Amino acid sequence: MRINQLLTKARAVIRKPDARGEDLLWAIWDNAHTSDGAKLSTQWQEIALRGGNRGASADRDLDAMMQLFQSAQRFSERFPLSGAQAFIREVSAEVIAGDVITAQGVRPDCVEILTVHAAKGREWELVAVAGLQEGMWPNLRQRSSLLGAERLVERERHGNLARSELDVIAAGALLEDERRLLHVATTRARHSLFVTCVSYEDDQPSQFFEEITDAILNKSSEELDQYSSPRPITTPALIADLRSALSGPQAKDAASIIKALSDAGIHSADPQSWTGVAQLSTTEPIVDPTKAVPISPSSAENFTECGMKWFLEKSGGTDGDSIAQVLGSAIHAFAALMVQEEGITESILVEKLKNSWNLIDPQEGWVSKGSQDKAIAMISRFMKYHIKHERDVVGVELKFDVTVGKARIIGTVDRLEVDSAGSLFVIDFKTSKDPITYEKVKENLQLKSYQIAVTEGGFKAHHASTTSSGAALVYLGHDIQKISSREQEPIDIGAARTQIEGIAQSMGAAQFVAATNKRCKECPVKSSCPIKVEGRTVIE
Template sequence: LRFRSGVHDAEDPLSVEVAQQLLTGPLAGLDGADLRQLGRALREEERSALREVPAEQRPAVRPAGELIREALAEPERLVLLGGPAARRARELGLLLRKVRDLLLGGATAEEALWALWEASDSWRERLERSALRGGAAGRNADRDLDALCALFETAARAELRAGGPRGALNFLAEVEQQDIAADTLSGRAVRADAVRLMTAHRAKGLEWRLVVVAGVQEGLWPDLRRRGSLLEADRIGRDGIAEPMPQSALLAEERRLFYVAATRAKERLVVTAVQAAAEDGDEPSRFLRELYRERPDGTRVPEVRVEDVTHRPRRALSVAALVAELRATSVDPAASPQLREAAAERLARLAALEDEDGLPLVPAANPHRWWGMAELTENEVPVRDPQRPVELSGSALESVNACSLQWFLGREVRAQEVSSGAQGFGNVVHVLADEVGAGRAPADLDVLMARLDRVWDALAFDAPWKSEQEKGEARAALERFLAWHTGQRGRQPVATEQPFDVELKAGPYAVRIRGTMDRVEREDATGAAYVVDFKTGRHTPTKAQVEEHPQLAVYQLAVREGAVDQAFDGVRPEPGGAELVQLRQPESRTVADAPKVQHQPGLAENPAGPEWIEGLLAEAADRVLRERFVPTTGDQCGHCSFRGSCSARPEGRQVVE
């Protein structure tokens, strides 16, 4: 029901409290640390914007809660913020807007619920994993799924009574009436060897050697908001209905409750709070100063140690981080044998913990689940049949040469991420360039932009502003293409999107090179074939890299082996060179309407001769047939999907070693 305010209250779409509840609920899955991080980022963004306002007119930076509420109502504000917290908040904001529009457009409550459910991929996956795992977590997941089914049934019944927005309001009212407070902590078995997590009310009469009272923040403790039971029985007095409890009485009650929490410790009490760097940020509770009395000489009565932690903890305070630290210590050659043995013993204790159904509580502590402990595997079936020619395209040769492991995982295993908006951008521009080159479309920018408009909305971009930005880039790229296409180059086009499939000998290996050339042209002076490759990426190779560009050289080899004979009336032309036309990059700062063109000389003109590309093909074929897929660092690491598990990268080395 937390999205109700965001759907039906036009005057105040979201309150600060509802926004925080939504963000920390299952749809976004943020925690307190995520909210604080998001709030700090939004406050810093507003502080930067206010620096341009004259000092005498500059308002104060608004509280983090208000900025978070506003960002959830206007999720476009979060596009420029990095990090998972901002991304999940933006996705939730867009989802709430979608549900709001559905209901205002006459959708049923059931349809709105389906929209929420279908967009909650991570929550669905968590419920599925927990349900299949069994045990206490599985029972909780089954209970939640049963509740969701009942929620959908209630929505369907509400729609039968009244359709459209009235049905949605009936549904919300019915569910709200069923929301009766209950003691969710009753009836649970208590384990003697576990940490007890409870409210201060539940702790009355109990004691422990160590007690931690966490998150003692001003505004949360004391919490001076008026509260009461469902029927407000607390207001019934001898003389009828009493007035609500005044602020002073609420403060005294909160102080007594804090005293109860602090006096549950028999030996040690730890109280934590967060102090924000900004003056108007998070503040520790006023109750913290009531724990002790400070003497003029600086000593405290009773003896209390106040520690300001201004740095991040050595590791995250979670079971996963603890297991990671113990694993690293147990195999650290720099650690003493005693420390390594102690870490191994603690791992063994964690691995042995089980729930009431016999399932491990900390499965990651078991060495059998560590990737780096597994032996290397071999497949009886080779990646490529050694009796057949090795098939490679120009881009594949470039990828194998740069990093054979990235090529294997991306091309052979097909574990590469799905196509991005940038790849769709390139595909559209290439198609339009082919239409013009083949004479199927005029060399007219307005015509090309009209065709672009028909397909542009089908491309996937992270945000509407990104789509508009890329569309402007596409227009500029098409302008540069037309300037190049209509210019005088001393060559005539003979083929566009020319496919090729030729087999040749590269050292001891038979190699089959396949692919498509963007454009093939005939040189007026020599009659040689010249290959053009249009590029729409942002990366531009150096002049030296272009001279030994594998993809261009493969195109020239294909020309030499007869790939374009048919386009040259059955006569085999000499490869006269190739070039990259960088449609995203201007020719220079002063000539912005023409593309940057990078030339590769013909194979015969290269000082190393054609042998260098044949040697590169032989090396690639050897790696593929011998399955030598070794990671290599370089420029390609910046856009690699496998950095997190690559042994050549620091972030991947800790996973696989």
């Protein structure tokens, strides 16, 4: 009966044209009950918290469910127009390797490739143990489960030690586990044993490999004979070898083979397809030196982090707006409504948000619900700021366009306020979670640009004042009850003008510098960056 009800709910989700894999999983997971009528998710959580063998098993089951949800989310991101049934077919088609009690269809005359655990209790005349690389075997990265049961075990064993000390103890235990695993692997051989590793750039032999060579051969890995891997039997590898030979004594032969391959229609053999062969289309600056360079307040900050990233993104090297970006725009619009329309209350804004949520996040399920809850919390924090602010509101979403030397600063301020002395103060609402430091806000170029706009008369259509009393970033996404803000005091306008003019000059140039910074990890244009491994082909 329970299974039938569960399948009925699942079928109802599948019938929805916009249903995704995670929606189907949630419908099943949220409605799965045990024979006692308790929610399966609740029962697993309670068992996991009790510990013991059953607790560890429940912990692993919860981990597996988390992985399944993450797989469904990744599938939806890769194939946004696919439905829940497509995800089911994808999972059904996967082959998941696992230990079995009895071998099925094992031939005695073939090479077996298996894990160390699967090899326990068996022996072969010849065994090859590969991958004794530093960081791979031994793998000393901390294993972490959903509820962190392994850390609780170490704390129970060793008392109330500091987290760093517990991590050292855990690493020692992991090393011994990895050593025992290696012992199992190397003792599977009756007659011959091959142990291999790679020594190339960042890949180095592990301490286990060094211990084996020292114990058996009385040598270090550096004293052993090294063998170069043969070229892969692929077209790109062949072309790469031939291109390398173009600078050697066999250059003529290599060139003739490349030409023959190109004439035969092999695209990668055509020199015009090789990166770096084509001449630069132009060496002229991207902006006419006699004209002003358009610059937005936010782009000034981005340009100083990495000029290359700014240029590539400006030229189309970005994905479409993410849900977070769309949500940010929506929160700004709702914040503007509070000033633009009379009688707007928090409940009305929340209702408007819920009614338009499908436009912000078209997906359904627990992930979307969590994002909506965060958005509602942002509206609540905005209302707190709106009620408590002391300055009068001049306007919201006000555009400005001012020219400072070579720079034409164009932008929009979220909110312009005026204090009792008649000076203007700019507010910029942020939906990100982590505020910048108090030191960084002093040099924040976005806020400096806003203050320059005030002094240059960028808001004269709304207020006569050209005196700035400062600017602030107000963080609506910061997960605390108190409103987090970072204020920038009135700045030295002359120095700020010079700084912005210099940035504009560089933005209009013909060359842009790539710089390493904290955003490199999630940079969308890494594959074109000459200082990153992913973009190495740009210069090689």
